[in-house]
Amino acid sequence: MASDAKPETLLITLTGKDRPGVTSALLATLARAGVEVLDVEQILLRRRLILGLLVTAPRDWRKLRDAIHATADALGMSVEVDRGTGDNRPRPEGRSHVTVIGAPLKAAAMAAVAGRIADSGANIDKIERMARYPVTAIDLHVSGASPEALRAVLSVEAAAQGIDVAVQPANLLRRGMRLIVMDVDSTLIQGEVIEMIAAHAGCEHEVAAITEAAMRGELDFEESLRARVRLLEGVPASVLDEVYDAVELAPGARTLVRTLARLGYRFAIVSGGFTHVTDRLAADLGIHFARANELEIVDGVLTGGIVGDVVDRAGKARALREFAEQAGVSVAATIAIGDGANDLDMLSAAGLGIAYNAKPMVRDAADTAVNVPYLDAILYLLGISREEIEAADAEAGIVTPRPPV
Structure with a gap:
């Protein structure tokens, strides 16, 4: 471009220590020149402001440039004014949210993720921090490659770097x-209920071995469940109350349910475990739907049998579809969370299947995996930041301890 040619646009980048009135002062300068704002981005990082504006260039663009520099000087900030020949180009097709979670999240891991995105021919359009504790979560807005292609390369890189990377299409479902x-x-709770019951029967190790093999997919789930339940014959039914009292929720479970309930989400639990525990969990947490197996009890004692059909791998997927219909949402608007082989059909049927601290075969088959021990980290995949969670809790009188800045 000739040095005296009038540009079509001006890109203004203002940087420096943030304070009230910075953005309004710059916009007031632009207002006096009568320009149009075509695009704007503002980032605040450790009280350092980066403000970018793309505006139309007035006839006397040099006068505006000088006025912008004068405004920046008065604010004690730095500014660059770049001339251009047009508006922003449209973003390429194929838009995704790439959520990166680490504890810690090292620069080398972020560099590797960014490199794989570039190798895919995609571009990072925007970066947002979703959380800084107890994990670091970063959301990348990416365009130029299909979510499927990104997921394929980033899942390999995530495993190599020891981080979680979730790729989702950037569409309205994420907001609905x-x-x-x-x-x-x-998943929702720590440990296995059947093993807790088995401890009272003196066969915990035998039951745990069968459970582990079933979760790895080495045994048919129904067959393994019936074999484990037979070992519980003679256990007093009162033990079920003791087991429920000993159940510990996964860290972040209440936060996950509480936060999404505020947004109108519906919840269901589907378990290869037992109704005596799941029904009480549902009532305690405000969960709308629950399905599990029913232990047979006669004269206050477990018989070693199960009443009715077993909720197995296929039964979990069937329950998901039925609950979606009852909730009035499409199956595409469902999110399934699980860890074992009997969750695979449910994870596949859902619009988004999340393997949570899962076995390797489950992680490989799911849409994405979360391997940090905080169930509420799933909120970051839905575009909900830790700051938003805490603000909503504070309004409800729930105080969350904060780490030092």
Whole structure:
């Protein structure tokens, strides 16, 4: 461009220590020149402001440039004014949200993720921090490659770097009301209920071995469940109350349910465990739907049998579809969370399947995986930041301890 040629646009980048009135002062300067604002981005990082504006260039653009520099000087900030020949180009097709979670999240891991995105021919358009504790979560707005292509390369890189990377299409589903369907044992709660019952029967290790093989997909789930339940014959039914009292929720479970309930989400739990525990969990947490197996009890004692059909791998997927219909949402608007082989059909059927601290075969098959021990980290995949969670809790009188800045 010739040095005296009038540009079509001006890109203004203002940087420096943030204070009230910075943005309004710059916009007032632009207002006096009568320009149009075509695009604007503002970032605040450790009280340092980066403000970018793309505006139309007036006839006397040099006069505006000088006025912008004078405004920046008065604010004690730095500014650059770049001339251009047009508006922003439209973003390429194929838009995704890439959520990166680490504890810690090292620069090398972020560099590797950014490199794989570039290798895919995609571009990072925007970066937002979703959380800084107890994990670091960063959301990348990416365009120029399909979510499927990004997921394929980033899942490999995530495993190599020891971080979680979730890739989702950037569409309206991420913002709409959805149905969350969760597994229970080792997902919503810590540990396996059947093993807790087995401890009272003196066969905990035998039951745990069968459970582990079933979760790895080495045994048919129904067959393994019936074999484990037979070992519980003779256990007093009162033990079920003791087990429920000993159940510990996964860290962040109440925060996850509480936060999404405020947004109108619906919840379901689907378990290969037992109704005596899941029904009480649902009532305690305000969960809308629950399905699990019913232990047979005669004269106050477990018989070692199960009443009715077993909720197995296929049964979990069937329950997800039925609950979606009852909740009035499409299956595409469902999110399934699980950890074992019997969750695979449910994870596949859902609009978004999340493997939570799952076995390797489950992580490989799911849409995405979360391997940090905080269930509420799933909120970051939905575009909800830790700051928003805490603000909503504070309004409800729930105080969350904050780490030092």
